[in-house]
Amino acid sequence: MVDALAExxxxxxxxxxxxxxxxxxxxxxxxxxxxxxxxxxxxxxKTSRLELANDRAxxxxxxxxxxxxxxxxxxxxxxxxxxxxxxxxxxRKYLSEHLRFVHRAEWVVDGATRRRHSKDQFVLRRAVxxxxxxxxxxxxxxxxxxxx
Amino acid sequence: xxxxAWDSPGDLGRHVPAQSSTLRPRPHDELREWGGSxxxxxxxxxxxxxxxxxxxxxxxxxxTKVDGIDPDPEAIAAARRNARKxxxxxxxxxxxxAQRLPYPDAAFDLxxxxxxx
Numbered sequence: 001m002v003d004a005l006a007e008x009x010x011x012x013x014x015x016x017x018x019x020x021x022x023x024x025x026x027x028x029x030x031x032x033x034x035x036x037x038x039x040x041x042x043x044x045x046k047t048s049r050l051e052l053a054n055d056r057a058x059x060x061x062x063x064x065x066x067x068x069x070x071x072x073x074x075x076x077x078x079x080x081x082x083x084x085x086x087x088x089x090x091x092r093k094y095l096s097e098h099l100r101f102v103h104r105a106e107w108v109v110d111g112a113t114r115r116r117h118s119k120d121q122f123v124l125r126r127a128v129x130x131x132x133x134x135x136x137x138x139x140x141x142x143x144x145x146x147x148x
Numbered sequence: 149x150x151x152x153a154w155d156s157p158g159d160l161g162r163h164v165p166a167q168s169s170t171l172r173p174r175p176h177d178e179l180r181e182w183g184g185s186x187x188x189x190x191x192x193x194x195x196x197x198x199x200x201x202x203x204x205x206x207x208x209x210x211x212t213k214v215d216g217i218d219p220d221p222e223a224i225a226a227a228r229r230n231a232r233k234x235x236x237x238x239x240x241x242x243x244x245x246a247q248r249l250p251y252p253d254a255a256f257d258l259x260x261x262x263x264x265x
Contacts, residue, residue, distance in 0.1 A: 001265065003247050004245075004246035004247050004265075007246060007247055007248065007249050008196065008246070008249070008259050008261075010249070010253055011194065011249050011251045011252070011253065011254070011255050011256050011259065012254065012256055012257075012258075012259055013254040013255075013256065013257055014254070016254075016256060016257045016258060016259070017187065017257070017258050017259070018258075018259045018260075018261065019182055019187075019258070019259070019260045019261065019262070020261045020265050021178060021182070021260070021261065021262045021263065022261075022262075022263050022264070022265060023263065058265040061265070062265075075183070077181065079173075079177075079181045081172070081173045081177075083171050128173060128178075128181075130178075130181060130182055132182065132183065132187075
C-alpha cells in the first residue's frame with residue numbers, strides 16, 4: 001500500500017489532494033426496519049476480522065506516508081449511508097455473501113418480532129469515513145518508502 | 149458529522165443487484181461530504197480503483213478531465229460502456245495497477261481512493 005501511495009504522490013501536483021474514503025470498520029453497521037416515519041433497529045452487524053486487519057493496514061500505510069512527508073492530513077470525517085433491501089431475507093442473504101461483514105447480525109429484537117416484520121423493507125446503515133490529504137512538494141525523508 | 153447519505157426514497161425496497169457500486173453512496177453525496185463541488189471543479193481528477201466508473205462519471209461534469217484506472221479489465225469495459233451511454237467525453241478509463249500508474253508526474257490535481265485502499 002505504501003508504494004501505491006508513493007506512486008499517487010508522484011502523479012499528484014504539489015498541493016494536490018488525495019481523498020481516501022472507505023467503510024468505517026471502527027463502528028458497527030446496523031440492520032434497520034423501515035417504518036412509515038424513521039427506522040427501527042433490528043440488529044448490529046460487525047466487520048469481519050479479515051477486513052478489520054485490512055483497514056488497520058490501510059491506516060498504517062497512510063500514517064507512514066504522512067510521517068515520510070509525502071502528504072499532510074487536511075480534514076477527516078464520517079457519514080452514514082443506507083443500503084436498501086426488499087425484505088429481511090434479502091438483507092440476510094447479503095450478509096451471508098458479503099466478505100466485509102460477519103455473516104450474522106446480532107439481533108436486538110426477538111424472533112417473533114423478526115418474523116412479524118420479515119416482509120418489511122430493511123436497510124443496512126453503515127458508516128463511511130474519509131480523509132483529505134495534501135500532497136507535499138518533497139518528502140522530508142529522502143529514503144524510499146518501505147513496502148508494507 | 150453524522151448525516152445520512154440517502155438515495156432517493158424510491159430506491160428503498162428495490163432489489164439490490166450484485167454489482168458493488170450500487171451498494172455505495174451516490175457520487176454527489178460522497179462529494180458533498182468531502183467538501184463539495186469546489187474539490188473537483190476545474191480539476192484534473194484520477195479515480196483510482198474506479199470499477200465500473202460510478203464515481204468518475206459522477207464527477208466528470210465538474211472536472212476538466214477525469215481518468216479512471218482499475219486492475220479489472222471487465223470493470224474497465226463496463227466503465228467505458230457506461231461513459232458511452234452517458235455521453236461523457238472528458239473521461240478516459242484504463243486497466244492498470246496503483247503501484248505503476250501510466251501517467252506523468254504531477255498530472256492530477258485530485259486523486260480519489262473511494263473504497264479502494
